Amino acid sequence: MDVRGGEATAVRLARGELLRDVLDGDDPEAWIALDAGVRQGGWGATWELTVDGPDVAELVRGGRPLTEEQLALALCHRDGRIRGAALARAAGFPELLPLVVVRCSDWVPQVREEARRLLAETLDARSVVGLMPLILRVGRRDRGDFVTGLAGALLRAAPDGALAPLYAHPRRTVRRFAYRLAVEEGFLSAVELARAAARDADTGVQSLCADATLAAMTGDDAWDDVLEPLLGARGSRARSAGVTALRRAGRAERAAGFLPDRSGMVRACARYVVRQLGGDPRDWYRERCADPADPALPPGAVLGLAECGERADAAALWPLLGHPAAAVRARAVAGLRVLDTVDATRLRPLLDDPSSSVVREVTAALLPSVERLPPQWLLDRVGAERPAPVRAAALRLLNAYGGAPALRAAVALLDDPDVRLAERAARSVHGWRPTVTVPGGDPEVTALLTRAADHLGEAALRPLLWKAGARG
Numbered sequence: 001m002d003v004r005g006g007e008a009t010a011v012r013l014a015r016g017e018l019l020r021d022v023l024d025g026d027d028p029e030a031w032i033a034l035d036a037g038v039r040q041g042g043w044g045a046t047w048e049l050t051v052d053g054p055d056v057a058e059l060v061r062g063g064r065p066l067t068e069e070q071l072a073l074a075l076c077h078r079d080g081r082i083r084g085a086a087l088a089r090a091a092g093f094p095e096l097l098p099l100v101v102v103r104c105s106d107w108v109p110q111v112r113e114e115a116r117r118l119l120a121e122t123l124d125a126r127s128v129v130g131l132m133p134l135i136l137r138v139g140r141r142d143r144g145d146f147v148t149g150l151a152g153a154l155l156r157a158a159p160d161g162a163l164a165p166l167y168a169h170p171r172r173t174v175r176r177f178a179y180r181l182a183v184e185e186g187f188l189s190a191v192e193l194a195r196a197a198a199r200d201a202d203t204g205v206q207s208l209c210a211d212a213t214l215a216a217m218t219g220d221d222a223w224d225d226v227l228e229p230l231l232g233a234r235g236s237r238a239r240s241a242g243v244t245a246l247r248r249a250g251r252a253e254r255a256a257g258f259l260p261d262r263s264g265m266v267r268a269c270a271r272y273v274v275r276q277l278g279g280d281p282r283d284w285y286r287e288r289c290a291d292p293a294d295p296a297l298p299p300g301a302v303l304g305l306a307e308c309g310e311r312a313d314a315a316a317l318w319p320l321l322g323h324p325a326a327a328v329r330a331r332a333v334a335g336l337r338v339l340d341t342v343d344a345t346r347l348r349p350l351l352d353d354p355s356s357s358v359v360r361e362v363t364a365a366l367l368p369s370v371e372r373l374p375p376q377w378l379l380d381r382v383g384a385e386r387p388a389p390v391r392a393a394a395l396r397l398l399n400a401y402g403g404a405p406a407l408r409a410a411v412a413l414l415d416d417p418d419v420r421l422a423e424r425a426a427r428s429v430h431g432w433r434p435t436v437t438v439p440g441g442d443p444e445v446t447a448l449l450t451r452a453a454d455h456l457g458e459a460a461l462r463p464l465l466w467k468a469g470a471r472g
Contacts, residue, residue, distance in 0.1 A: 006037025010047040013069040028134035031098045038076035060085045075099040080108035087114045098134050105144040125158035129165050132174045172202040183212040190216040194226045198233035210241035223249040236263035243269040252277050260298035267304045292319035299327035306335030314341035326355030333361040344369040356389035363393040370397050375405035382409045388418045403435045411448045414455045
């Protein structure tokens with residue numbers, strides 16, 4: 001919550017600027033910030049000290065007319081009596097309905113009850129749609145359940161199509177609320193739910209709609225209209241639901257086509273269905289990975305073999321480290337990790353792979369065996385002539401190695417042209433600690449830390465020098 005931003009908005013309102021010019025009415029956080037910003041500073045709030053600012057409290061107490069901007073300030077006032085009196089005037093200002101929503105969770109019971117009464121009289125299904133992000137935001141507060149309950153009741157009783165704008169809302173929390181309500185009330189057919197699961201990018205919506213789709217289906221339904229959207233979905237939650245349903249739909253033979261899927265969840269579901277038919281996914285994977293030069297080898301098949309294979313299957317993965325496709329090489333390294341058959345000596349050359357995804361997988365595979373790697377070989381890879389992913393991998397491995405080599409790498413990368421890598425190197429220097437292999441007062445460590453002074457600052461350098469034993 002940007003309280004400072006809300007405080008600045010309150011000052012602008014006090015100076016007479018229009019509400020629509022100083023606040024984004026579609027942003028729930030802007031209303032929450034304004035509510036807090038008005039009360040920031042207690043009895044000496046900044047907006048009340050504004051030159052020529054109105055005495056809003058006196059206007060309210062005297063029953064005098066208020067502008068929309070003045071009433072907005074009154075609705076957020078630190079004095080509950082002013083907030084309560086302002087609510088009595090809010091009905092004539094529809095643009096201030098968001099602040100009525102906020103007041104429904106007010107800590108003063110009288111203010112809270114008045115706001116709830118006013119909101120129940122004013123809110124309808126159409127206005128709920130526009131206020132839904134704020135309603136859900138307030139609903140997360142203590143005493144905020146009233147607004148979400150009221151919104152749900154109005155939308156349940158609304159005409160067909162009232163929820164449609166919420167299904168396509170840019171905020172995932174709103175889409176989740178809308179689809180959950182639709183599932184509970186049966187507003188959408190199984191086909192509509194399947195399409196929603198396939199279309200929506202949010203995993204929560206995918207799972208909700210996919211599960212509801214399958215729960216609504218029976219053996220006599222038209223499965224094709226439901227399965228095709230799920231099986232062709234970009235999201236793995238929807239695809240996995242579709243694959244799991246293949247056996248129930250009498251189409252279990254299609255599951256084999258998903259054994260090499262890019263998602264581990266989908267591959268696991270496909271293996272389950274294949275086994276239900278009496279098949280052995282391992283045989284399928286072994287056959288698919290038998291030719292290390294196959295240009296059409298799906299990367300998911302490589303990792304799938306490791307997921308259900310045995311340590312002996314590593315023999316099929318090692319040759320794939322030379323496959324022309326980077327995705328296959330990366331999955332082969334990941335598969336060796338899954339099978340616990342990593343050989344640091346054989347994997348080491350792949351740290352220079354031109355693909356960053358392969359370098360990342362190799363780094364993760366080498367970390368447990370970093371003590372078997374020559375530190376100078378790693379230090380050679382922090383040079384500026386190396387690609388950024390290789391420099392980053394070397395720093396990560398040397399950090400795990402520790403000691404003076406780790407500090408050498410970090411200091412060398414403080415001036416790296418890759419800003420993120422330079423920041424990571426600075427954090428590594430800050431976090432460096434002496435080890436048993438680095439004696440106290442080691443001159444090389446002292447020299448390295450001194451070189452880093454321009455980047456760290458004297459305040460950060462002193463404790464590092466002290467820990468390194470450079471007392472003088």
